[in-house]
Amino acid sequence: MEMVTVYIDGVEVKVPSDYTVLKAARKAGIKIPTLCYLKDVNQIGACRVCLVEIERARGLQASCVYPVSEGLKVHTRTAKVLSARKQVVELLLSNHPQECLTCSRSTNCELQTLAKDLGITDIPFVGEKNTYEVDLSSPSIVRDASKCILCRRCVSVCTQIQQVGVLGLINRGFDTTVGPPFKHGVGEVNCTNCGQCINVCPVGALKEVDHTERVWEALADPDKHVIVQTAPAVRAALGEEFGLPMGTPVTGRMVASLRRLGFDKVFDTNFTADLTIIEEGHEVIERLTTGGKLPVITSCSPGWVKFCEHFFPDLLENLSSAKSPQQMFGALAKSYYPETEKIDPKSVYSVSVMPCTAKKFECQRPEMEQAGTPDVDAVLTTRELGAMIRQAGIDFVNLPDEKADAPMGIGTGAADIFGATGGVMEAAIRTVYEVISGQPLPSLELAPVRGLEGVKEATLDVPNFGEVRVAVAHGLANAAKLMRVVQEGKKQYHFIEVMACPGGCVGGGGQPLVTSADRIALEEDYQAVRVKAIYAEDRGKTLRKSHENPAISEVYEKYLGKPLGEKSHHLLHTKYVARSKYNVPIPEQEKAESVK
Amino acid sequence: MSCNCGSVVKDERFLLIDKILEQNNRDEAMLIQILEQVQHELGYLPEDVQSYLAEAIGIPLSTIYGVVTFYSLFTTEPIGKYIINVCMGTACYVKGARDILAEFEKQLDVRVGGTTEDAKFTLRACRCLGACGLAPVLNVNGKVFGRLSTEDVRKIIDQFE
Numbered sequence: 001m002e003m004v005t006v007y008i009d010g011v012e013v014k015v016p017s018d019y020t021v022l023k024a025a026r027k028a029g030i031k032i033p034t035l036c037y038l039k040d041v042n043q044i045g046a047c048r049v050c051l052v053e054i055e056r057a058r059g060l061q062a063s064c065v066y067p068v069s070e071g072l073k074v075h076t077r078t079a080k081v082l083s084a085r086k087q088v089v090e091l092l093l094s095n096h097p098q099e100c101l102t103c104s105r106s107t108n109c110e111l112q113t114l115a116k117d118l119g120i121t122d123i124p125f126v127g128e129k130n131t132y133e134v135d136l137s138s139p140s141i142v143r144d145a146s147k148c149i150l151c152r153r154c155v156s157v158c159t160q161i162q163q164v165g166v167l168g169l170i171n172r173g174f175d176t177t178v179g180p181p182f183k184h185g186v187g188e189v190n191c192t193n194c195g196q197c198i199n200v201c202p203v204g205a206l207k208e209v210d211h212t213e214r215v216w217e218a219l220a221d222p223d224k225h226v227i228v229q230t231a232p233a234v235r236a237a238l239g240e241e242f243g244l245p246m247g248t249p250v251t252g253r254m255v256a257s258l259r260r261l262g263f264d265k266v267f268d269t270n271f272t273a274d275l276t277i278i279e280e281g282h283e284v285i286e287r288l289t290t291g292g293k294l295p296v297i298t299s300c301s302p303g304w305v306k307f308c309e310h311f312f313p314d315l316l317e318n319l320s321s322a323k324s325p326q327q328m329f330g331a332l333a334k335s336y337y338p339e340t341e342k343i344d345p346k347s348v349y350s351v352s353v354m355p356c357t358a359k360k361f362e363c364q365r366p367e368m369e370q371a372g373t374p375d376v377d378a379v380l381t382t383r384e385l386g387a388m389i390r391q392a393g394i395d396f397v398n399l400p401d402e403k404a405d406a407p408m409g410i411g412t413g414a415a416d417i418f419g420a421t422g423g424v425m426e427a428a429i430r431t432v433y434e435v436i437s438g439q440p441l442p443s444l445e446l447a448p449v450r451g452l453e454g455v456k457e458a459t460l461d462v463p464n465f466g467e468v469r470v471a472v473a474h475g476l477a478n479a480a481k482l483m484r485v486v487q488e489g490k491k492q493y494h495f496i497e498v499m500a501c502p503g504g505c506v507g508g509g510g511q512p513l514v515t516s517a518d519r520i521a522l523e524e525d526y527q528a529v530r531v532k533a534i535y536a537e538d539r540g541k542t543l544r545k546s547h548e549n550p551a552i553s554e555v556y557e558k559y560l561g562k563p564l565g566e567k568s569h570h571l572l573h574t575k576y577v578a579r580s581k582y583n584v585p586i587p588e589q590e591k592a593e594s595v596k
Numbered sequence: 597m598s599c600n601c602g603s604v605v606k607d608e609r610f611l612l613i614d615k616i617l618e619q620n621n622r623d624e625a626m627l628i629q630i631l632e633q634v635q636h637e638l639g640y641l642p643e644d645v646q647s648y649l650a651e652a653i654g655i656p657l658s659t660i661y662g663v664v665t666f667y668s669l670f671t672t673e674p675i676g677k678y679i680i681n682v683c684m685g686t687a688c689y690v691k692g693a694r695d696i697l698a699e700f701e702k703q704l705d706v707r708v709g710g711t712t713e714d715a716k717f718t719l720r721a722c723r724c725l726g727a728c729g730l731a732p733v734l735n736v737n738g739k740v741f742g743r744l745s746t747e748d749v750r751k752i753i754d755q756f757e
Contacts, residue, residue: 155658165656172666181661182643182672582647582657587606589614589652 006072021063021074022050026520032076033085033114035092036151037064038200039519041161047151048088049114052076060084086118094125096203097146103204110202110515111149132177137185139364140193140209140357145177148205154178154197161502163477164307166191178205182583190310190581192476194303194500195357195381195509208357208510211378212388218349218377219262226349227265227337228258229329229408232273233355233419233505234382236533240512241386242396246526249533252401255409257389258353259402268404269352270411272328273418273427275555276300277546279572280322281431282563284495288436288465293317295471295486295493298424300324302362303500303509305576307476312483313578318496321573325418326352326359327368329408330375331571336559337408351378353385355419355508358500367574381510410551413544416537421474421504421527422449422456423534425497429460429470430545432495437463444544450535452503452525454478470495475502503527506534610648612637617652624653627663631670640671676711676718678756681735685724688732692745696732697721699749716756 001016006024013028020043025032036047045062052063055073060081063074075081093115100106132145150169155178158167166180166189180189198206218224239248258266284296299305299319308315323331330350338345352359356379362368363376380388389396403409414430417423426446433441448458449472456472471493473482479498485491501507507527514526522529538544546552560567616633620626630649635641641664650657664670682688682697697708700719704712711718727733730742734752741752 159656159659165658168656168658168662170662170665172668181646181658581651582643584644584647585604586644586648586651587604587610589610589648 004068004070004072006068006070006074008074009076015068017068019068021052021054021061021066021068021072024068025052025063025074025076030076032063033117034064034516035089035110035114035149035202036153038153038156038516040525041200042151042153042156044152044156047092047149049085051081051084051088053078053081082118086120089115089118089120090123091125092149093120093123094127095129096149097129097131099147103147104207105204108513108515109204110517113515113517128174130174130177135179135185135187136209138187138191138193138209138361140360141186141191141195141198142207142209143179143186144205144207145179146205147203148178149203150176150178151202152178153200153202154206157196157200161475161477162192162194162196162307162500163480164190164192164194167197184583189583190579192303192307192310192500193358193361193509194307194476196501198357198509199507199511199513202516208381208384209360210384211360211380212384212391215351215378215380215388218351221349223347224349225264225343225347226262226351227267227333227408228263228351228353229267229269229272229326229333230254230258230353231269231326231355231419231505232411232416232423232534232537233508233511233530234353234385235537236419236506236530237355237511238382238386239396240514241383241389244397246514246522247529247532249537250396251537252403253396253399254385255404256399256402257385257394257396260394260399261388261392263351265405265408266402267329267408268411268415269325269329269354270415270418271408271549271551272325272332273415274412274546274549274552275328275332275572276322276325277414277424277427277431278552278556278563279328279568280320281428281435281546283320283322284428284432285435286564288468288494295496296320297495298428298497299574299576300418300424301358301498301500301505302356303358304476304479304498306358306361306579307479307500308483308498309576309579310581311480312487315483315486316576316578318486319576321575323368323572323574324359324362325415326354326379327362327375327574328572330363330368331370332408332555334370334373334375335571336555340558346373349377350375351380352376353380353382355382355505355511356501357381357509359510382508383510383512386512407551407554410549412546412549413538413541414546415549416541417534419505419534420450420531421452421499422446422472422497423504424499425449425458425470425472425495427546428495428497431547432468433460433462434545434547436465439463441545449497452528455482468495469493470497472497474499474504474507476500503531506530609638609645613645613648613652617649622653624655627653627655627660628667631660631664635670640674642672642674646672674711674715676716678716678736679718679720680752681720681722681725683723683725683727683731683733684721685728685731687724687728691731693732695746696734696744696749699746700753703749703753717753 004017008028011028015024035049045065050063051060053075135143159165218226235251239250297318333350360379414427460468473479646660733742
């Protein structure tokens with residue numbers, strides 16, 4: 001790339017010619033405030049907060065979209081610039097509910113921070129305010145358009161990165177709002193509940209449906225036996241809620257905090273992640289060896305499952321029938337667990353802590369209950385668990401490391417890596433290879449399926465079978481790309497892993513929020529930083545293959561019988577439903593030649 | 597939400613839309629023209645029509661809905677045989693256009709922007725019609741009525757009964 005020299009506040013800096021002024025300023029060590037801008041997600045110059053003065057350019061320019069050129073002279077902190085930025089934010093605040101004290105984003109709001117940084121001490125403009133009804137239609141996502149500042153980050157992430165396209169701009173001028181079309185609620189359209197919109201929202205317009213209330217109630221009820229499971233990706237990010245550096249694994253402290261919150265047993269989703277590998281792995285083996293439907297596609301990610309139901313209903317037969325680890329855990333929590341512990345199954349209250357908002361939808365799917373009671377009663381996001389720990393006044397950072405309870409708290413390294421894109425594939429191969437070939441896997445770590453490339457592929461030579469071709473996609477736009485390859489038969493895969501969220505579960509919609517400023521400050525993608533904690537956990541384990549988990553052998557011996565057996569089929573496998581993309585029926589039509 | 601496994605019969609509306617789509621190569625860049633032509637044929641752009649267009653062009657429904665709600669020329673509701681545009685420009689406003697509008701709302705039992713139940717009249721408030729000398733002024737399907745008082749409202753309605 002050609003380099004150009006630019007002068008920012010008199011600082012000379014050499015940058016590639018495709019840089020924006022904003023990026024060049026960062027390189028010169030100058031911080032320009034931003035609001036609608038979000039690295040790799042939204043770069044549209046809409047909010048006018050990043051205005052700068054550029055010599056020989058008319059008016060003030062939005063630095064996030066202004067390209068650099070040789071000799072460009074930029075001034076980022078003139079009186080004119082500072083007063084314009086201030087006025088822009090004052091105008092935004094004049095149409096914003098002043099509910100900061102009770103807002104879910106208080107002290108973690110990008111608008112609040114900006115107002116403070118710009119020295120706004122009062123709002124000189126008084127006028128009409130837009131008020132909208134809070135959208136409570138979804139089991140996962142709450143949308144309060146009154147708080148929306150129209151930055152469009154959620155629209156970008158929903159339309160481009162996830163290719164779901166539920167959220168869009170509606171109306172014009174002062175009446176402009178963001179939401180699903182035709183006044184539908186997010187719970188009434190083809191939303192996948194992935195929660196990426198929450199992760200990018202700078203304010204409190206989008207948040208998860210609260211489950212902390214019901215968990216507090218259950219914990220306070222002496223007749224309830226409250227047990228908890230925690231997903232692999234939670235331990236890789238929970239520390240961020242308490243100011244620990246990103247990528248700090250906090251498994252031991254997480255277990256300790258859950259005990260102090262009063263859970264009767266602290267278990268681990270890793271246990272059923274291993275179980276998923278056994279069930280799904282045997283399903284793969286069965287389909288590979290008996291000419292079943294290929295490729296097998298993973299079904300752990302409920303955002304992906306719903307996306308597939310809406311957008312690729314013709315591929316539902318390819319999905320593994322194995323339930324997700326959360327739901328396998330829930331099914332055993334209400335059957336195997338009370339039976340072996342000799343307690344009343346009705347007294348068991350099962351809570352899960354997930355990096356995910358779609359899990360809140362998944363747990364209330366009609367397929368996920370036994371005798372009318374849900375297998376998972378409440379799903380807390382990583383953020384919600386953080387909030388509960390703070391409410392209880394637990395000094396998280398200084399907690400001792402503790403171990404999860406047996407038997408449903410025992411997991412292997414294969415389960416840990418479920419939290420990273422490519423992890424389920426890697427874990428499955430560790431087992432499938434050894435079961436088919438009867439030989440130990442030469443190398444445990446499968447490099448081609450690691451990393452943040454959108455679609456990854458690998459070919460393995462499995463003795464006693466031959467070549468096994470696998471692919472991995474994360475982020476739903478990448479998943480859609482890969483599914484079209486499958487639909488068109490361009491490539492023949494045996495096994496595909498899909499995760500709805502970019503980076504896999506570490507980047508889930510229920511994870512601690514990473515602000516725009518933090519994303520800019522990081523040298524790499526935040527998902528990559530969290531993934532390091534996951535791989536470190538795996539490397540630190542003696543047992544790194546799901547089929548070596550002794551608690552798994554025990555559950556088969558004592559209860560389930562064998563993989564894909566009758567009891568497994570009943571408890572651990574599920575069905576999917578074809579859903580339409582639109583809320584009203586439309587006639588079929590010739591597909592557009594190039595579906596975008 | 598229901599499944600739409602080809603159970604919907606392709607009625608005339610969709611055959612017309614197919615023709616318009618073909619003429620515009622199903623091109624996203626032609627979206628506004630496509631919407632204009634479809635509305636010209638059907639009178640309005642309901643949800644099934646917008647959904648069909650989204651599927652045909654290969655863009656999200658939310659994108660189409662965004663365009664439709666941005667431009668005032670598009671409507672998602674059926675409109676009446678006669679469209680009453682009451683000018684709300686400054687001159688008409690100070691000369692009592694608001695009362696005229698309120699009188700139409702009362703007489704037709706319809707809110708601004710709405711259409712009467714018999715689909716005869718659509719009542720709209722519009723920006724300056726450029727006939728300030730006739731304030732307060734309105735037009736009905738292009739026919740201009742000026743220097744109005746609230747008593748004229750009934751007479752205008754009766755002309756189109």
